[in-house]
Amino acid sequence: MSYYDIDAILTDAEKIPCTFQLDVPDLGYLDNAPTQPLKAGTKVNLPLWLAEMLAIANTGDPEGRSFVTFDLPSALGNDVIQALKADPRAVPLRDQSPHFYGLATHMMDLVSEDKLPEVVRNTFVTRAAEVALHARKLGGVGSRGRTAAEEGSNLGFGGAGEEFLRGLDEWERKLFRKAHDGAKSGKEWMENIRKH
Secondary structure, three states: OOOOOOHHHHHOOOEEEEEEOOOEEEOOOHOOOOOOOOOOOOEEEEEEHHHHHHHHHHOOOOOOOOEEEEOOOOOHOHHHHHEEEHHHHHOOOHHHHHOOHHHHHHHHHHOOOOOOOHHHHHHHHHHHHHHHHHHHHHHOOOOHHHHHOOOOOOOOOHHHHHHHHHHHOHHHHHHHHHEEEHHHHHHHHHHHHHHO
């Protein structure tokens, strides 16, 4: 990712639940107590970039504690993971986080969660096949050269197709656009070949 990648910036801005391990003076406003220090044990939702910096920062504490510890965000919580294990296609990822895969890959680097990488990989593989299928149908090319209308594609204006597109996270939307453009370009190329 590039420094100016808007998706990376928005992923880093996702809030994650953190617990402060030390008292921090002059940060009470994070817990609605502006004149007080932020007490150890206080739970606060912080942007991912800040939580990561506070977790790895050297506090100089003799016990080696960091400023914060963090948990997985609700987008990667146990309920969502169990639903993804059951059927990845049934979970609207955009409702969990617009940058679900970016958040998941970033969190995999920060926490040691054994099942998370396998679930995220399986989710992406399963949903990518579904995204490609819908993009091809919308692109006007179905199986055996039939058009999407002839195959009864549900992707058009309204209906299940619109609901499907609404549930895609940003990586999946990019994949959909590329697959759609590829199917459309391939169809146009084949039509030009037939004309000449």
